[in-house]
Amino acid sequence: MLSQGVTGCAILLGVPVGDQTHEATEVGELVRRAADDNDEDAWSALLDRFSGLVWMIVRTHPLSFHDAQDITQTVLCNLAENLDRLREPHRVGAWLRVVTRNECLRHLQRSTQSRPFAPQDLEVADHRSPETIHLLEEGADRVRAALERLRPPDRYVARLDARDPGLAAAEVARRTGIAEGDVTRIRRRARRRLLRLLAEEEQG
Amino acid sequence: MSPSGRDDVPERAWERPPERVLAAARAAYRMRRPGIRVAELISDSAENPPNGLRHPIGRTAGPRMLSFGVPGLLLRILVEVRGEGHDLSGQLDPAGRATVELRWADLRTEHAIGPDGAFVLRVPGPGPVSLVCTPQTGTAQPMILPWTLL
Numbered sequence: 001m002l003s004q005g006v007t008g009c010a011i012l013l014g015v016p017v018g019d020q021t022h023e024a025t026e027v028g029e030l031v032r033r034a035a036d037d038n039d040e041d042a043w044s045a046l047l048d049r050f051s052g053l054v055w056m057i058v059r060t061h062p063l064s065f066h067d068a069q070d071i072t073q074t075v076l077c078n079l080a081e082n083l084d085r086l087r088e089p090h091r092v093g094a095w096l097r098v099v100t101r102n103e104c105l106r107h108l109q110r111s112t113q114s115r116p117f118a119p120q121d122l123e124v125a126d127h128r129s130p131e132t133i134h135l136l137e138e139g140a141d142r143v144r145a146a147l148e149r150l151r152p153p154d155r156y157v158a159r160l161d162a163r164d165p166g167l168a169a170a171e172v173a174r175r176t177g178i179a180e181g182d183v184t185r186i187r188r189r190a191r192r193r194l195l196r197l198l199a200e201e202e203q204g
Numbered sequence: 205m206s207p208s209g210r211d212d213v214p215e216r217a218w219e220r221p222p223e224r225v226l227a228a229a230r231a232a233y234r235m236r237r238p239g240i241r242v243a244e245l246i247s248d249s250a251e252n253p254p255n256g257l258r259h260p261i262g263r264t265a266g267p268r269m270l271s272f273g274v275p276g277l278l279l280r281i282l283v284e285v286r287g288e289g290h291d292l293s294g295q296l297d298p299a300g301r302a303t304v305e306l307r308w309a310d311l312r313t314e315h316a317i318g319p320d321g322a323f324v325l326r327v328p329g330p331g332p333v334s335l336v337c338t339p340q341t342g343t344a345q346p347m348i349l350p351w352t353l354l
Binding site: 047052071072081084106110 | 218219220221222224225226228229230232233234236237238239242250251330331332334348350351352353
């Protein structure tokens, strides 16, 4: 086994080291074949490898199942269109993470425009004032912003908990790909880090 | 660790999206147009609330205005909900004869546009859509619109 120092030197020299470098090379080659050779098998292999990542990220946002499908489809279609335009084909996973997250946030921002109400709810008196509504929204925005600063997988778990509090560990594991046995630990860690971020922000 | 990211979720454990999503992604691959410049989204009325509002709550729902462009060619689109799908009213700038290809799910239809550069297209259902605009006059190069959820 290579020591950390040796590994660093080997990477600098461009020597493939370990599974990660090998897989990145393999991914880069799949992108090249799909982009340049019109190789549908290479595209299918990319979908096999990365469609689950996109779906997982989308499903950890507070979106309906139909919206989640549409957003995942949008991201994958744009990947197909941009295969020959990726600057770093071996980093397609990182590209997808950024694009997917942005697409989810854009969709969530848009969906605040049209919130469906049940007709009977329109008859219920609303005792909130514009000020309290605004303060609540600002508080929620602060939590959302702090949540996005968490690192994966904490971010994925915290998003799900914010949307569906008390979701069973097995369901969290199913949606995020985390081992069920790790969910409780990651949940606690994410909560601790989130509270720390909010406290730091409050102290300025 | 996954090959191209920093999280520690094993990538092969992820659940796959529904088959209809994968089928659309395979269709998009077959319809892709390498070599044509991808237009940038210049403005989207759904994302840029009117000035003076501190929070987007309170914006009224209505037709959505999008504009996309590449140097020398701009496309403005008005999007209106029509049943399950949408109506798109487009205007190319500069105006001129063009062909506009509508791509939606696994469908691809081509439309000839007159010298006024205006068109109306119907997108039959939900899901992302993309247009390919090819001017027939002038010096503007073709452009492809990114797949966009309406």
